[in-house]
Amino acid sequence: MKTNSVMSIAIGQDEIVGVKAYKIEGTNVLEDIIVQKRHSDMGTDMKEFFDYYGETGISIGCVFESPLQSVYMETPMMHKIDQYLFAQREGKRIFQNEEFPNAIDFASRPGTTEELMFILIVALERKQVKQVARGIQQGGGDLRVIDYWPAPLAFSRGRESSMLCITPEGDKVRVSLWNYKFCTAHVLVSSEIEAVLTACKKVYEDSKQYNVPYPKGAIVVGFDETRTKEFEPILETYGTIDQVPLHIVDKGEGYNPQNINHEMAWGLAIRLLVDGK
Amino acid sequence: MENKENVNFIGPDIQWMCWYIRYQKVWWILLALMVVLLVGSVTMGTKAYIQYQDIIEKQTEVTSHHIDTKEAHSVYEAMVHENTKEESLPQGTLKECIYVLDASNTYHIQLVEWSTMNQWYIEAKGSSETELHQFSSMLSRLGGHRHYDEVVEKESGTALYRSRITATMESLTNSQKKSASSR
Numbered sequence: 001m002k003t004n005s006v007m008s009i010a011i012g013q014d015e016i017v018g019v020k021a022y023k024i025e026g027t028n029v030l031e032d033i034i035v036q037k038r039h040s041d042m043g044t045d046m047k048e049f050f051d052y053y054g055e056t057g058i059s060i061g062c063v064f065e066s067p068l069q070s071v072y073m074e075t076p077m078m079h080k081i082d083q084y085l086f087a088q089r090e091g092k093r094i095f096q097n098e099e100f101p102n103a104i105d106f107a108s109r110p111g112t113t114e115e116l117m118f119i120l121i122v123a124l125e126r127k128q129v130k131q132v133a134r135g136i137q138q139g140g141g142d143l144r145v146i147d148y149w150p151a152p153l154a155f156s157r158g159r160e161s162s163m164l165c166i167t168p169e170g171d172k173v174r175v176s177l178w179n180y181k182f183c184t185a186h187v188l189v190s191s192e193i194e195a196v197l198t199a200c201k202k203v204y205e206d207s208k209q210y211n212v213p214y215p216k217g218a219i220v221v222g223f224d225e226t227r228t229k230e231f232e233p234i235l236e237t238y239g240t241i242d243q244v245p246l247h248i249v250d251k252g253e254g255y256n257p258q259n260i261n262h263e264m265a266w267g268l269a270i271r272l273l274v275d276g277k
Numbered sequence: 278m279e280n281k282e283n284v285n286f287i288g289p290d291i292q293w294m295c296w297y298i299r300y301q302k303v304w305w306i307l308l309a310l311m312v313v314l315l316v317g318s319v320t321m322g323t324k325a326y327i328q329y330q331d332i333i334e335k336q337t338e339v340t341s342h343h344i345d346t347k348e349a350h351s352v353y354e355a356m357v358h359e360n361t362k363e364e365s366l367p368q369g370t371l372k373e374c375i376y377v378l379d380a381s382n383t384y385h386i387q388l389v390e391w392s393t394m395n396q397w398y399i400e401a402k403g404s405s406e407t408e409l410h411q412f413s414s415m416l417s418r419l420g421g422h423r424h425y426d427e428v429v430e431k432e433s434g435t436a437l438y439r440s441r442i443t444a445t446m447e448s449l450t451n452s453q454k455k456s457a458s459s460r
Contacts, residue, residue, distance in 0.1 A: 079279075080279050080280075080281060083280075083281065084281075103286055103288060103290075103291075104288075105284045105285065105286045105288065106281060106284065107280075107281050107282060107283050107284045108280040108281050108282075109280050109282070110280070117280070120284065122284050122286075124286060129286055129291065130291065130294065133287075133291050133294060133295060134294065134298065137294070137295045137298040137299060138298055140299075143287065143295055144285070144287070145283070145285045145286075145287070146285060146286035146287065146291075147284065147285070147286075148284060148286075151284070181283070271283070275282065275283055
């Protein structure tokens, strides 16, 4: 049976990519992909994009390129309201930024024992979150999710129990380790291969305490061809993880699996189809 | 223990913003209704306040009409003292008049009209029905051959009560006859 369609939008530095997808008998189907060049601030671009291509009455998700600010920790078990308060307090303390106030959100799951729990606290620039939400809502969209960069990659790569993710962040490289859909550790390093390899070891060492297994593979996304080639030793060391199979129909032909914005949008679409929100 | 499975950044502030944008027309209609209600309630309140002020003003008017009878008493005493040698005063009219003023002062009654000649007529008003009755009963203590009739009614449109007291002289023969028959 065909599910309701969802729309996910990934806002990169140069372009906005929108993906429309649905699920039919367990298969994720990509039915439309829209790409629009960016020329203004996030809010204006988002509103313009949604005015042209947005759809009302379907679930919308959005993710925008931004520095990864997250922390993963194990805490004593807490009620949901206490989790919220803890995340707000800790998030504000850790990611305090007077110049760009942050919006804080969290996710949680059972810990290593029954008395413990894992909590993931994420921060995004509040202004950008508001701009995006306003842009979508003004276009009549039903906004369900604003995700953080590069979390949707965990969904597009099948939510592995341990996956290394190497993505660009400004002129540096962000190395992060993902346990299912949670980022357990990350580090920002220079783009030299040695530094990246060391960072890969470090994030694994940091995540060991949370019972995260040895990486099943690594993904290198968002770099130009030369840089991707330079990073091949990482893939040789840890192996690769492919994107989940996708079924493309109608106007979904323009999907480019090598483009990070396309993959982000697709990953977020999977999240909306799988988790709802 | 319940967990929050995903990060979605739709916090309370964002959710409110989304609801505001989605239901913008409804919010504005609600706001307009609230303004209308506010204006309406302020108008009603002001009207009620003005009416209340009018009542208070009338009550204040009543209390401000009190007459200090001390001076009248002393004048009367002086007059009585002066005139005792020559001739007696007519039927205590002045004394009764002062007595009426004194009683009205005691019970915060405003005298509207009064006459203390043989046929008494007193019209008075006050804020308390009880005080009007007390005023009337105090007058009856003046004694003499009078029969008192009192009617107290509420004044329309105000919180005041109006009292009409009449007193008629009972004929001396009647009382003598009664006295004779009782023997």
